[in-house]
Amino acid sequence: xxxxxxxxxxxxxxxxxxxxxxxxxxxxxxxxxxxxxxxxxxxxxxxxxxxxxxxxxxxxxxxxxxxxxxxxxxxxxxxxxxxxxxxxxxxxxxxxxxxxxxxxxxxxxxxxxxxxxxxxxxxxxxxxxxxxxxxxxxxxxxxxxxxxxxxxxxxxxxxxxxxxxxxxxxxxxxxxxxxxxxxxxxxxxxxxxxxxxxxxxxxxxxxxxxxxxxxxxxxxxxxxxxxxxx
Ligand code: APR
Numbered sequence: 001x002x003x004x005x006x007x008x009x010x011x012x013x014x015x016x017x018x019x020x021x022x023x024x025x026x027x028x029x030x031x032x033x034x035x036x037x038x039x040x041x042x043x044x045x046x047x048x049x050x051x052x053x054x055x056x057x058x059x060x061x062x063x064x065x066x067x068x069x070x071x072x073x074x075x076x077x078x079x080x081x082x083x084x085x086x087x088x089x090x091x092x093x094x095x096x097x098x099x100x101x102x103x104x105x106x107x108x109x110x111x112x113x114x115x116x117x118x119x120x121x122x123x124x125x126x127x128x129x130x131x132x133x134x135x136x137x138x139x140x141x142x143x144x145x146x147x148x149x150x151x152x153x154x155x156x157x158x159x160x161x162x163x164x165x166x167x168x169x170x171x172x173x174x175x176x177x178x179x180x181x182x183x184x185x186x187x188x189x190x191x192x193x194x195x196x197x198x199x200x201x202x203x204x205x206x207x208x209x210x211x212x213x214x215x216x217x218x219x220x221x222x223x224x225x226x227x228x229x230x
């Protein structure tokens with residue numbers, strides 16, 4: 001099967017009721033990003049950051065995958081599909097995608113501050129973390145989120161996946177945050193790229209087909225097109 005690599009951003013979860021970051025009324029309109037999502041911010045006021053992610057977790061558990069998430073699962077019938085997401089929600093997993101690589105962390109997980117390999121999935125009855133939370137070793141924890149100013153550990157494996165892609169798809173991202181935004185430049189020359197976004201960023205690359213639609217409609221159109229390209 002051909003390798004289909006799909007890079008998603010906040011836009012794919014918009015129709016599940018989860019705010020994007022930079023659209024009107026987006027998350028960064030209501031929160032100072034460097035206070036609630038940066039390494040410096042966490043050092044300065046960890047309790048505020050725990051609270052910020054507790055609120056986003058509470059919102060996430062009431063959200064459901066939408067037709068776009070399910071459309072990516074359907075594509076697994078025709079392609080070897082790898083999702084690479086900037087999103088920290090678990091909607092791709094809940095929709096049934098079998099291969100999901102998170103670049104910016106996972107909201108439903110927490111990580112030991114003493115041992116970065118100690119990562120725990122939060123259960124739906126204990127969604128909150130704080131500076132008082134302790135893991136099984138008695139160590140303090142942080143949200144399992146890649147903050148601004150921090151390295152993106154999964155970027156290298158993500159680059160390799162894009163370099164092997166036969167077809168690359170970008171859905172619902174403003175392509176302004178690096179290194180995630182540079183993945184599109186790792187596509188081998190001549191391989192087709194599709195970009196689904198109702199308000200797409202400018203992309204100066206050949207082989208890009210822009211589908212200027214919301215994800216739920218755009219993915220439906222994409223599936224019909226890709227079925228002719230197996
Ligand atoms: N369907 C598809 N795309 C949509 C929809 C929709 N229904 N609604 C909005 N969009 C698009 C917007 O046009 C925009 O291009 O989703 C994109 C959202 O862009 P951002 O809010 O910047 O989100 P994203 O690109 O994922 O942000 C990247 O920034 O703050 C950090 O870590 C955070 O992972 C995030 C990163």
